Amino acid sequence: MAITRPKGTNDIMPEEMKRWHYMENIMRTIGQTYGYSEIRTPMFEHTELFQRGVGETSDIVEKEMYTFQDKGNRSITLRPEGTASVVRAFVENRDYAEAQPTKYYYQGPMFRYSRPQAGRYRQFNQFGVEAFGSKDPAIDAEVIAMCMEFFEKLGLQRMELHINSVGCKVCRPVHKQALKDYLAPSYEELCDTCKNRYEANPLRIFDCKSETCQEIVKDAPTITSCLCEECTDHLNELKILLDASGIEYILNENLVRGLDYYTKTAFEVMVSDIGAQSSIGGGGRYDSLVEEVGGPDMSGIGFAVGLERTLLSMKAQEVSVLDKEPINVFIAVISDQEKVPAYQLMQQLRKNGIAAEMDVLGRSLKAQFKYANKRGFSHVVTIGNEEVQNMRYPLKNMKKKEESKVSIEEMILTLKEEA
Numbered sequence: 001m002a003i004t005r006p007k008g009t010n011d012i013m014p015e016e017m018k019r020w021h022y023m024e025n026i027m028r029t030i031g032q033t034y035g036y037s038e039i040r041t042p043m044f045e046h047t048e049l050f051q052r053g054v055g056e057t058s059d060i061v062e063k064e065m066y067t068f069q070d071k072g073n074r075s076i077t078l079r080p081e082g083t084a085s086v087v088r089a090f091v092e093n094r095d096y097a098e099a100q101p102t103k104y105y106y107q108g109p110m111f112r113y114s115r116p117q118a119g120r121y122r123q124f125n126q127f128g129v130e131a132f133g134s135k136d137p138a139i140d141a142e143v144i145a146m147c148m149e150f151f152e153k154l155g156l157q158r159m160e161l162h163i164n165s166v167g168c169k170v171c172r173p174v175h176k177q178a179l180k181d182y183l184a185p186s187y188e189e190l191c192d193t194c195k196n197r198y199e200a201n202p203l204r205i206f207d208c209k210s211e212t213c214q215e216i217v218k219d220a221p222t223i224t225s226c227l228c229e230e231c232t233d234h235l236n237e238l239k240i241l242l243d244a245s246g247i248e249y250i251l252n253e254n255l256v257r258g259l260d261y262y263t264k265t266a267f268e269v270m271v272s273d274i275g276a277q278s279s280i281g282g283g284g285r286y287d288s289l290v291e292e293v294g295g296p297d298m299s300g301i302g303f304a305v306g307l308e309r310t311l312l313s314m315k316a317q318e319v320s321v322l323d324k325e326p327i328n329v330f331i332a333v334i335s336d337q338e339k340v341p342a343y344q345l346m347q348q349l350r351k352n353g354i355a356a357e358m359d360v361l362g363r364s365l366k367a368q369f370k371y372a373n374k375r376g377f378s379h380v381v382t383i384g385n386e387e388v389q390n391m392r393y394p395l396k397n398m399k400k401k402e403e404s405k406v407s408i409e410e411m412i413l414t415l416k417e418e419a
């Protein structure tokens with residue numbers, strides 16, 4: 001029996017790659033304009049990093065991690081997300097000792113063992129950013145602006161930006177107590193998972209899928225109603241900055257993100273066109289994570305976008321990737337004798353930045369043309385003995401069906417102009 005790919009993974013085949021490159025170019029441009037530099041961290045880390053970073057009570061750490069013992073008996077985990085790794089790298093490489101803020105962006109595969117469905121995979125790709133060293137709401141606004149600009153530049157529409165504040169170590173315990181007091185009379189009706197959450201992290205009950213739990217928590221006190229003065233001011237300033245930059249948002253007091261490290265700002269971007277897995281990106285501030293991972297007391301904020309879900313949304317919204325038709329030349333030879341000059345021409349074109357290929361299967365001239373047509377080459381040059389002698393070659397534009405005899409120099413000029 002043929003071997004198939006593991007459940008929840010995807011092959012990205014060459015024809016799909018155009019869209020990925022398109023997204024990657026936009027990422028780089030946005031990173032550059034906002035002053036973020038690219039960082040690449042390992043795809044696996046010591047399990048403890050995610051336990052400490054993402055949080056023991058999060059679904060990711062409780063149920064979704066790809067964790068294994070390596071041959072040296074270390075507990076290793078395939079990264080389920082990028083933030084904890086980037087924070088670790090920031091601390092380990094002592095970038096905190098440089099002039100602040102430090103701003104990174106990253107892209108790559110993440111791994112979560114969850115039940116696969118459309119838009120939810122076991123290996124998926126994220127584009128993310130993390131900014132360290134500033135508590136200023138202006139950096140929260142900047143990070144949100146980058147996230148929205150990414151989707152806008154891709155041509156996506158109908159995104160909804162939800163924002164909230166999840167408080168800090170001052171107001172969170174106040175809310176936790178208020179929530180527990182409110183839930184106490186209904187404790188027995190909570191599902192088993194939420195009974196556990198009640199003590200450890202009652203905020204997560206807002207996230208429960210059970211209808212009974214949703215009903216119980218419906219009118220529970222929200223964190224927003226318990227925010228301390230500092231968190232209230234921070235949220236208000238963020239709202240002013242978002243308004244000033246024309247970014248529309250919904251203040252969603254029930255928004256709690258599935259990762260434990262957030263403080264103050266939390267946000268999520270949804271689209272309705274892709275069904276249940278509608279969150280295409282999310283992020284927030286994490287003012288204790290750097291210290292938790294062993295660094296100094298320094299704040300951070302970032303977001304990550306799910307690239308597969310972004311692509312699904314683009315397809316659902318029929319967003320086309322506007323791309324110029326590529327210029328690529330197929331060099332057809334009349335006989336074997338022209339193989340060497342054809343090879344030389346191919347290499348000369350390539351060295352001048354022009355994509356070129358020649359036959360490597362010993363096809364007849366007719367079959368070479370058929371192949372060039374099928375593969376969609378933009379130009380075909382045919383080389384026979386006469387062309388080699390006169391050093392002038394028929395360059396055929398396959399789309400316009402026009403042909404002109406040119407020298408190699410003219411050929412390069414023409415093709416470069418068209419590219």
Ligand code: HAM
Nearest residue numbers: 081083120121124279280281282283284302303304306
């Ligand atoms: P997250 O909300 O867990 O946040 O993931 C961010 C995005 O990754 C989601 O909005 C979704 O589009 C995509 N995603 C998550 N799980 C899957 C999956 N199983 N299959 C396909 N796509 C998925 C984080 O990961 C945080 N590290 C974001 C962040 C950065 N917060 C601060 N800095």
